[in-house]
Amino acid sequence: MKTLRNFLVVLFVLGGLQTFAQTKELDVPYVPTNQAVVDAMLDLAGIKSGDIHYDLGCGDGRIVISAAKRGAIATGIDLDPQRIKEANANAQVAGLADKVKFIEGDLFDFDSSKADVLTLYLLPSVNLKLRPKIMEELRPGTRVVSHAFDMGDWEPEREIEVGGDKVFLWIVPEKE
Structure with missing residues (x-):
């Protein structure tokens, strides 16, 4: 019985290590956005029926779901399989x-080039790393909205505060 228990413990530990080794490291911890901020983000973006919306780091899907309720064609992308479920x-x-x-x-x-609206709640370092991709990939006029964190020296078109949280809006400029 003791041998069986030891075998099961070893199997469990090795299985857990294999699963851990196969899991991609997350750049951003999961922190849900409260609904008032979600609504303010979508209002600031001027999201409307028919807009193509992508939420990068979608977490539990609340921004995507709220955008779809407004008629947007909404997609969320997340690295964490638990969040996708x-x-x-x-x-x-x-x-x-x-x-x-x-x-x-x-x-x-992810190819986000078709986006009319891109929403983010990422860390400052991830926003800065993502910024060149946004500038290269997104069409001029695409609205980019971030909860809490800016994009360095890219000045937002608008910045608002909702219950102590900042929300930023940028419009992708014409290519030079």
Whole structure:
């Protein structure tokens, strides 16, 4: 019995280490955005029916779901499979599972060139790393909205405060 228990412990530890080794490191911890900030982000972006919306680092899907409720064609991307499961479950509960899409993947590998609106709640270092991709990939006029963190020396078009949280809006400029 003791040998079986030791075997199971070793199996569990090795299995856990293998799973840990296969999990990509997350750039950003999961912190949900409260609904008042979600609404302010979408208002600031001027999101409307038919807009193509991508939420990079979508977490539990609340921004994507809120955008879809406004008629946007909304997609969320997140590296964490647990968040994608949660986002899909939340979309199901909201009755919008057929109106949204959630993709497990790396936001740096995702083609967001079709976006009319891009939303973010990432860390400052990730925003700065993402900025060249935004400038290169997104069409002029695309609205980019970030909860809490700016984009360095790229001055926002607007900046508002909602319950102590900052929200920034940028418009992708014409290419030089």
